[in-house]
Amino acid sequence: MRISELYRSGTFDLSVEIFPPKNESGDAELFRTLEELIRYQPAFVSCTYGAGGSTSKRTIELCETIQNQLHTTATAHFTCVASTRDQLVDWLQSASDAGINNIMALRGDPPKGQETFVPADGGLKYANELVALIREHFPQMGIGVAGYPEVHPESPDAETDLANLKRKVDAGANAVYTQLFFNNTHFHNFRERCVQAGITCPIIPGIMPITEFRRIQRISSMCNSEFPVELTEKLEAVQEDLEAQFEIGVDFAIRQCQELIDDGVPGIHFYALNRSPACKRIFEALGFHEA
Ligand SMILES: NC(=O)C1=CN([C@@H]2O[C@H](COP(=O)(O)OP(=O)(O)OC[C@H]3O[C@@H](n4cnc5c(N)ncnc54)[C@H](O)[C@@H]3O)[C@@H](O)[C@H]2O)C=CC1
Ligand SMILES: Nc1nc(=O)c2c([nH]1)NC[C@@H]1CN(c3ccc(C(=O)N[C@@H](CCC(=O)O)C(=O)O)cc3)CN21
Numbered sequence: 001m002r003i004s005e006l007y008r009s010g011t012f013d014l015s016v017e018i019f020p021p022k023n024e025s026g027d028a029e030l031f032r033t034l035e036e037l038i039r040y041q042p043a044f045v046s047c048t049y050g051a052g053g054s055t056s057k058r059t060i061e062l063c064e065t066i067q068n069q070l071h072t073t074a075t076a077h078f079t080c081v082a083s084t085r086d087q088l089v090d091w092l093q094s095a096s097d098a099g100i101n102n103i104m105a106l107r108g109d110p111p112k113g114q115e116t117f118v119p120a121d122g123g124l125k126y127a128n129e130l131v132a133l134i135r136e137h138f139p140q141m142g143i144g145v146a147g148y149p150e151v152h153p154e155s156p157d158a159e160t161d162l163a164n165l166k167r168k169v170d171a172g173a174n175a176v177y178t179q180l181f182f183n184n185t186h187f188h189n190f191r192e193r194c195v196q197a198g199i200t201c202p203i204i205p206g207i208m209p210i211t212e213f214r215r216i217q218r219i220s221s222m223c224n225s226e227f228p229v230e231l232t233e234k235l236e237a238v239q240e241d242l243e244a245q246f247e248i249g250v251d252f253a254i255r256q257c258q259e260l261i262d263d264g265v266p267g268i269h270f271y272a273l274n275r276s277p278a279c280k281r282i283f284e285a286l287g288f289h290e291a
Pocket of ligand 2: 019048109179180218219222223271273274
């Protein structure tokens with residue numbers, strides 16, 4: 001299945017995002033998670049790409065395993081970080097040779113310790129250039145790109161950011177996956193502004209269940225997403241009780257997702273980050289059941 005074929009009217013497509021583990025115990029946790037979550041028949045599982053291309057090979061290998069052993073469509077994340085145009089084309093070729101038909105095309109975060117993104121010599125500066133490169137060499141590839149309901153942190157303003165999103169879609173992206181958010185009003189306004197700007201492809205909300213108080217800081221600094229005071233306070237009140245935090249986080253995510261579904265979104269992309277219990281609970285509560 002390609003991203004270009006998903007989100008037709010009358011269908012609802014779940015997708016799940018994972019990352020390449022750093023060690024063997026991480027591998028074990030990931031495969032337990034995948035086994036649990038693919039029972040819900042996600043349209044695809046996407047696998048992230050490490051800074052500096054450190055995990056580009058791992059990303060392809062994991063996508064191959066997901067497709068060949070777990071019989072689930074995989075989407076490989078792919079960034080411009082530290083790669084020349086030729087290296088990007090080589091990498092895309094190996095992904096294509098491995099049977100991968102979907103790419104999440106991103107510029108990428110600046111490597112750890114760097115404040116700003118510096119393109120490689122002979123490399124690409126923005127994700128729209130990567131989308132164009134993919135379309136030029138692999139016209140059949142399904143392509144997803146990132147969108148920012150609360151505006152990308154490096155963008156001077158919302159209009160500029162939206163114009164840049166439009167460049168990515170005009171270059172050939174098939175769907176937009178949003179940065180994670182907790183306040184649906186941001187998504188609602190973003191979707192409206194996209195339509196006004198002439199962005200007509202599906203816009204899929206990206207949701208991350210926050211089930212631990214200690215993760216809030218890290219996630220908000222990475223993503224710049226508004227974190228509801230109400231949720232922070234509830235989690236903080238039970239800081240010593242991991243189980244209670246889990247219940248609060250799951251409950252919040254269920255309500256957030258249900259509201260999005262009621263609002264007619266054609267799918268939801270879950271930042272599962274190699275863990276299944278929260279997603280499993282959320283899927284069941286939303287009425288998605290194991291096959
Ligand atoms: N699921 C994931 O792995 C996700 C990763 N990210 C990360 O977020 C970061 C940004 O990546 P993308 O959104 O793909 O980057 P992007 O290239 O679309 O945008 C990056 C910044 O440059 C600006 N910009 C974009 N195109 C431009 C152009 N042609 N001219 C001038 N300015 C332009 C944008 O407004 C934005 O501020 C990356 O670090 C990406 O890895 C974000 C969301 C999801
Ligand atoms: N700017 C940005 N870069 C990204 O890579 C990114 C986003 N935004 N937004 C959407 C998702 C969310 N991503 C995330 C979010 C959190 C962790 C994280 O906390 N990682 C921990 C390990 C997590 C764990 O073991 O559960 C880490 O230490 O790397 C990683 C990727 C990747 N994506």
